[in-house]
Amino acid sequence: xxxxxxxxxxxxxxxxxxxxxxxxxxxxxxxxxxxxxxxxxxxxxxxxxxxxxxxxxxxxxxxxxxxxxxxxxxxxxxxxxxxxxxxxxxxxxxxxxxxxxxxxxxxxxxxxx
Amino acid sequence: xxxxxxxxxxxxxxxxxxxxxxxxxxxxxxxxxxxxxxxxxxxxxxxxxxxxxxxxxxxxxxxxxxxxxxxxxxxxxxxxxxxxxxxxxxxxxxxxxxxxxxxxxxxxxxxx
Numbered sequence: 001x002x003x004x005x006x007x008x009x010x011x012x013x014x015x016x017x018x019x020x021x022x023x024x025x026x027x028x029x030x031x032x033x034x035x036x037x038x039x040x041x042x043x044x045x046x047x048x049x050x051x052x053x054x055x056x057x058x059x060x061x062x063x064x065x066x067x068x069x070x071x072x073x074x075x076x077x078x079x080x081x082x083x084x085x086x087x088x089x090x091x092x093x094x095x096x097x098x099x100x101x102x103x104x105x106x107x108x109x110x111x112x113x
Numbered sequence: 114x115x116x117x118x119x120x121x122x123x124x125x126x127x128x129x130x131x132x133x134x135x136x137x138x139x140x141x142x143x144x145x146x147x148x149x150x151x152x153x154x155x156x157x158x159x160x161x162x163x164x165x166x167x168x169x170x171x172x173x174x175x176x177x178x179x180x181x182x183x184x185x186x187x188x189x190x191x192x193x194x195x196x197x198x199x200x201x202x203x204x205x206x207x208x209x210x211x212x213x214x215x216x217x218x219x220x221x222x223x224x225x
Contacts, residue, residue, distance in 0.1 A: 032212045043119075043203055043216040044157075051212075089156065093212040100147075101214055105156040 002027045006090050006104035013080055013111050021075040021107045023064075023090035031092040033057075033066055033073040034101070038087045047075075047088070080111045115140035119204050119217040126224055132177075132191040134220050136204030139185065144206040146187040147214060148179055151201040163187060164209070199224045 007022040025033065032051045036044040048057030053068035062077045073090060090104040116139045126132060138144055148160040159172045161179035169179050176195060180188045187204060201221050205214040 034213070036216075043219045044205075046213060046215065049213060093214075100159060100162060101157075103157040 002102040004090050004092055004102055004104035006107050010108040015111055015113050016079045019077040019080045021088055023073045025071050025092050027092055034091040035075050036089040082111045082113050085111045117206055117217040119220050123221045126194050129193050132194050134189040134202055136187040137185055138206045143209050147205040148189050149203040194224045196224050
């Protein structure tokens, strides 16, 4: 079956530090990959996605590259801000009719001023 | 533009009481609809999904049920709540045959 493994948190960084949150996956076929962000008390928002190997998703300074050879989709940002404090979820989508998402366990990020 | 609504936002219920959470989507037709649960400090667990009116697939056996009485309405129910049903319930939708899911604001349920 499909699965997603994320680096365990919590992660605490100072403002302007470099961020990496690791994500690896196991899937049959060629899934699409996603990063979602959840701010305190809110639902999930799509942050970025990539639909095929070597695609790079980017949004709000965040980037992630679909690496088929290492089955990874690591999230990076060059300079984090306090407002980036949230929980980040890596997910993959199967290609079946229901397009189900399989989520990682989430990584809590706290950015200190 | 499309929007997704969930209500109530917060709910406190005693053990053994019934439950009804509602999710509606506006601005799209024939969406796929999903219910997820997020327990405290944990990831998301897919509970149900629906690809059309009256079509419900269950991912996890439990005392919850789901119904889709209208194209853009998805309801999560229980006849008797358990303590373990406490959590954050998220509804999501996607365009049919596309993969990106869009989430609602969630309902926080506390069973006492």
